[in-house]
Amino acid sequence: MPDQPQPTDQVTLNIDGQEVTVPPGTNLIEAARKLGVEIPHFCYHPRLSIAGNCRMCLVDIEKVPKNQIACSTKVAPGMIVRTRSEKAIKAREGVMEFLLINHPLDCPICDQAGECVLQDYSFRFGTGGSRFEGEKVHGEKGVLLGPHIVFDAERCIKCTRCIRFCDEVTHTSELGYFNRGDHSIIGTFPGRSLDNLYSGCTADICPVGALTVKEFRFKKRVWFLKNTASICAGCARGCNVNLGIDENRIWRMKPRENDAVNGSWMCDEGRFSYQRYQVDDRLMRAVSAAEEAAGGGRDLQAESAWEQAAARLAEIARQHGGAAVAAITSGHATVEEQHALRELIQRVGGTRIALPVHEHGEDDDLLLRKDKTANSAGARLVGGANIKLEDLIAAVETGKIRALVVLREDVLEGLGERGKKMREALDFLLVLDWRATRTAQAADLALPVTAYGEQDGSLVNFQGRMQLLRPGLRPPGEADPAWKPLYEIAARLEGAPFEVPKSFREAFRRAVAQVPGLSGLDTPALGKAGVSIEPALTGRGGPSIEGRS
Amino acid sequence: MSPEAYRPLLLKNIHRPDSASLAAYRESGGYRALERALKEMTPEQVIEEVKASGLRGRGGAGFPTGMKWSFMPKGPGEKYLVLNADESEPGTFKDRLLMERDPHLVLEGFLIGCYAVGCRHGYIYIRGEFVYPYRILMKAIEEARAAGFIGKNLFGSGYDCEITVYRGAGAYICGEETALLESLEGKRGMPRLKPPFPAQVGLYGKPTSVNNVETVANVPMIVEMGSSWYAAIGRPKNSGPKLYCLSGHVRKPGVYEFPLGVPLKELIYEHGGGMLRDLPLKAVIPGGSSVPILTADKVDVLMDFDSLAAAGTMLGSAGVIVMDDSVCIVDALLNLARFYAHESCGQCTPCREGTGWYVQILERLERGEGKSSDLDLLVDLSDRIQGNTICPLGDAVAMPVRSYVKTFRDEFQYHVDNKRCLAKPSPVLV
Numbered sequence: 009m010p011d012q013p014q015p016t017d018q019v020t021l022n023i024d025g026q027e028v029t030v031p032p033g034t035n036l037i038e039a040a041r042k043l044g045v046e047i048p049h050f051c052y053h054p055r056l057s058i059a060g061n062c063r064m065c066l067v068d069i070e071k072v073p074k075n076q077i078a079c080s081t082k083v084a085p086g087m088i089v090r091t092r093s094e095k096a097i098k099a100r101e102g103v104m105e106f107l108l109i110n111h112p113l114d115c116p117i118c119d120q121a122g123e124c125v126l127q128d129y130s131f132r133f134g135t136g137g138s139r140f141e142g143e144k145v146h147g148e149k150g151v152l153l154g155p156h157i158v159f160d161a162e163r164c165i166k167c168t169r170c171i172r173f174c175d176e177v178t179h180t181s182e183l184g185y186f187n188r189g190d191h192s193i194i195g196t197f198p199g200r201s202l203d204n205l206y207s208g209c210t211a212d213i214c215p216v217g218a219l220t221v222k223e224f225r226f227k228k229r230v231w232f233l234k235n236t237a238s239i240c241a242g243c244a245r246g247c248n249v250n251l252g253i254d255e256n257r258i259w260r261m262k263p264r265e266n267d268a269v270n271g272s273w274m275c276d277e278g279r280f281s282y283q284r285y286q287v288d289d290r291l292m293r294a295v296s297a298a299e300e301a302a303g304g305g306r307d308l309q310a311e312s313a314w315e316q317a318a319a320r321l322a323e324i325a326r327q328h329g330g331a332a333v334a335a336i337t338s339g340h341a342t343v344e345e346q347h348a349l350r351e352l353i354q355r356v357g358g359t360r361i362a363l364p365v366h367e368h369g370e371d372d373d374l375l376l377r378k379d380k381t382a383n384s385a386g387a388r389l390v391g392g393a394n395i396k397l398e399d400l401i402a403a404v405e406t407g408k409i410r411a412l413v414v415l416r417e418d419v420l421e422g423l424g425e426r427g428k429k430m431r432e433a434l435d436f437l438l439v440l441d442w443r444a445t446r447t448a449q450a451a452d453l454a455l456p457v458t459a460y461g462e463q464d465g466s467l468v469n470f471q472g473r474m475q476l477l478r479p480g481l482r483p484p485g486e487a488d489p490a491w492k493p494l495y496e497i498a499a500r501l502e503g504a505p506f507e508v509p510k511s512f513r514e515a516f517r518r519a520v521a522q523v524p525g526l527s528g529l530d531t532p533a534l535g536k537a538g539v540s541i542e543p544a545l546t547g548r549g550g551p552s553i554e555g556r557s
Numbered sequence: 558m559s560p561e562a563y564r565p566l567l568l569k570n571i572h573r574p575d576s577a578s579l580a581a582y583r584e585s586g587g588y589r590a591l592e593r594a595l596k597e598m599t600p601e602q603v604i605e606e607v608k609a610s611g612l613r614g615r616g617g618a619g620f621p622t623g624m625k626w627s628f629m630p631k632g633p634g635e636k637y638l639v640l641n642a643d644e645s646e647p648g649t650f651k652d653r654l655l656m657e658r659d660p661h662l663v664l665e666g667f668l669i670g671c672y673a674v675g676c677r678h679g680y681i682y683i684r685g686e687f688v689y690p691y692r693i694l695m696k697a698i699e700e701a702r703a704a705g706f707i708g709k710n711l712f713g714s715g716y717d718c719e720i721t722v723y724r725g726a727g728a729y730i731c732g733e734e735t736a737l738l739e740s741l742e743g744k745r746g747m748p749r750l751k752p753p754f755p756a757q758v759g760l761y762g763k764p765t766s767v768n769n770v771e772t773v774a775n776v777p778m779i780v781e782m783g784s785s786w787y788a789a790i791g792r793p794k795n796s797g798p799k800l801y802c803l804s805g806h807v808r809k810p811g812v813y814e815f816p817l818g819v820p821l822k823e824l825i826y827e828h829g830g831g832m833l834r835d836l837p838l839k840a841v842i843p844g845g846s847s848v849p850i851l852t853a854d855k856v857d858v859l860m861d862f863d864s865l866a867a868a869g870t871m872l873g874s875a876g877v878i879v880m881d882d883s884v885c886i887v888d889a890l891l892n893l894a895r896f897y898a899h900e901s902c903g904q905c906t907p908c909r910e911g912t913g914w915y916v917q918i919l920e921r922l923e924r925g926e927g928k929s930s931d932l933d934l935l936v937d938l939s940d941r942i943q944g945n946t947i948c949p950l951g952d953a954v955a956m957p958v959r960s961y962v963k964t965f966r967d968e969f970q971y972h973v974d975n976k977r978c979l980a981k982p983s984p985v986l987v
Binding site: 058059060061062063064066073074075077080098099101102103105106107109110139140141142143145165166184185187188189190191192 | 728745747750898899900901902903904905906907909910911912913914917918921930934938940941942944945946947
């Protein structure tokens with residue numbers, strides 16, 4: 009039986025007439041949240057130290073003469089808290105009024121409008137008017153604090169979350185608090201720039217529009233964006249993210265909270281990784297070099313492409329044996345895609361599948377991983393990486409491999425002359441990719457697949473946590489998740505007949521049914537936070553975000 | 558009480574030639590109390606003696622010093638005593654006098670405090686602008702160290718104590734004990750949230766007690782003469798001598814020493830020589846600029862913590878500022894509000910934004926552009942600032958604003974109605 013919290017480990021108090029029981033040490037904001045009572049706050053952030061400077065969370069506690077701030081006040085047995093007493097309301101309204109006297113109230117042009125906490129609280133907790141008739145304190149606008157962050161001093165409410173983030177999370181301390189009174193301002197220290205690897209997070213936690221992300225600023229009003237809860241595919245961490253999508257385009261990526269993976273943060277590299285998918289050279293339809301050489305149309309119907317691919321693979325396997333067919337899988341591919349590739353190769357009689365490694369930089373002590381693929385752990389789990397890439401290339405060069413299926417990898421890029429020779433040594437090169445890479449252009453047959461944000465899929469991060477990619481974009485042309493063409497080709501080969509999965513969920517079930525360690529899983533179980541499936545996969549080491557708060 | 562009836566205890570040495578020297582201090586019995594404390598008393602006994610004396614902190618809050626020291630954890634482990642020599646309350650200049658004229662008295666009291674709380678390295682945080690007192694203090698420390706009163710094995714007792722002097726950069730807020738600690742740690746001086754209180758988590762995260770200069774200057778006499786002797790000075794719960802800083806429109810401004818509870822009227826009219834140029838008394842700030850104001854008819858009050866609290870104001874730092882009827886009360890409040898708006902550290906919303914707002918309203922009134930509603934607004938803003946800020950700086954401006962407007966509402970209203978000042982310009986200034 010799992011350990012149940014003992015009654016002595018809990019504190020019962022009363023908030024706005026309702027009893028609530030929480031662990032000792034809980035602050036009043038969190039205790040109230042448990043009851044569904046919102047105590048408004050600006051400077052409090054559960055992953056940063058308590059500053060207590062905004063004073064928005066002032067509450068009235070029985071037997072305490074002065075209002076107390078809920079963020080720094082810990083629960084006590086029998087405590088009676090009133091968030092809606094006249095005393096608390098008056099203080100809160102006062103704070104709202106104070107905050108707005110020097111705020112520019114430029115909501116119509118502010119990027120934060122629509123998701124501004126000050127705007128929301130003004131509506132919900134303000135008085136609806138102001139008695140201020142003087143001259144506002146003006147501040148600089150559009151100050152570039154670093155490569156990604158723009159500062160609008162007038163909008164800043166001095167909550168200092170950004171300063172604390174740089175002090176406590178990245179430990180880089182680029183930001184400080186300067187001047188006094190209502191001329192106080194945040195800024196970078198002389199000679200410094202807000203250029204840490206996680207600088208975008210300062211804009212995420214800014215409750216107003218003072219810090220904005222340069223790449224998103226003035227691009228889109230946030231109320232047009234539809235948020236898709238997905239996973240960043242920028243490295244093996246798999247940070248949980250929300251994709252802000254409109255007009256079939258990702259406009260921004262923001263971290264989505266997951267204690268087990270990324271806390272509330274994400275790196276700048278991942279944050280802007282969606283931009284690499286916004287290219288002109290997408291593969292829209294299947295492309296056959298043979299058709300083109302024969303003077304026919306360059307593009308093929310998908311059905312014909314699958315037929316051709318199956319025929320060529322079968323032919324080479326007949327002539328040279330199944331071992332002459334091999335594959336290169338990808339850490340960029342989903343578990344379902346990697347599994348479909350494995351099934352295809354096995355059905356032809358092949359055994360060799362290689363997994364290119366994309367590692368650069370170093371792991372840091374926060375989130376960044378040097379493995380820049382989101383699913384290399386998944387590839388190893390699926391069993392789709394049983395040979396080194398170098399050995400596979402050598403086998404091609406010596407003629408042992410005559411047909412190669414390449415999934416989401418531009419394997420010829422960077423190989424130079426050796427790549428040319430490798431290509432010439434192959435009788436058949438089948439490539440599945442989302443853009444016309446060098447390898448896709450050299451292929452006998454290139455099949456279009458979906459890019460990031462266009463498909464469902466499961467990924468296994470470096471910690472052994474299986475998480476779901478979710479689509480928010482419509483794929484262009486005939487691009488499909490790669491598992492579909494791979495299964496379609498496999499179904500056209502000789503062997504026991506099988507049903508090609510009709511949906512992502514079917515493809516997922518097919519993979520988990522056959523991969524040890526995944527059995528019994530279904531997509532709903534993964535939810536938005538994922539599940540830990542294989543702790544042994546964490547063997548490559550590296551700290552987790554857990555416990556950092 | 559006639560000026561001759563009381564023999565000063567805190568200021569007893571200041572008129573001696575070379576009063577800041579160790580030799581002069583030793584001649585008057587200096588460092589005997591430290592020797593006695595170290596050789597004859599345990600730290601607990603010193604704390605008990607100070608407790609029994611009823612000494613209340615002279616920085617403004619009036620918290621019992623012995624009790625404050627008793628909050629410090631007992632036993633081994635680093636802990637600190639910090640001397641708050643950042644005197645910056647407008648109208649207050651008593652600590653400077655002690656440091657300039659009798660630095661060894663301050664050092665002796667501080668060292669006894671260090672011994673009492675178990676501190677082996679005390680810090681003196683002195684206001685940066687106090688260049689002259691700083692030099693004198695440093696010289697006194699050198700002398701005391703050479704004499705073996707600072708450093709290793711003081712008086713052969715086995716007790717070691719070092720002292721470091723730190724010069725602040727000159728911010729009013731650094732007189733607030735937690736902002737002082739931040740500044741002392743090399744950070745921007747901004748108050749810390751309490752709890753934890755400094756006695757639990759103070760300087761460098763260690764238990765710390767912060768005491769005012771005048772407070773520690775009382776300690777040697779308590780140790781030497783005993784708590785009963787000390788407690789007999791002044792009034793019940795308001796014991797001991799007190800330095801009163803008298804300034805403004807009096808003939809003889811200065812620092813005066815009397816027991817706690819000297820009548821304010823006596824202070825002004827007898828010791829202070831009465832009103833400058835004989836203009837009528839208009840108002841008195843009894844405890845430094847941050848306390849509520851008293852009108853002329855309310856000066857029949859005793860200058861101690863409890864009597865002034867009962868009169869609706871505070872003893873504070875005992876910075877008595879006297880105003881005659883040439884003073885425009887709106888202008889006086891504007892002057893004060895400008896000071897606090899400038900000195901607000903900017904950390905918490907009500908103080909940061911509210912102090913600037915005060916200034917704008919008061920400037921409007923002074924320009925003759927004010928409205929009647931501005932007077933209510935000033936009071937309402939005070940209600941929204943006071944008690945809702947991290948540190949007492951918000952209260953320090955909210956209290957006088959409320960008090961000035963409520964007490965002199967007619968004069969504020971005169972500004973609104975007549976677009977000019979009720980008060981006549983001071984003949985001194987003319």
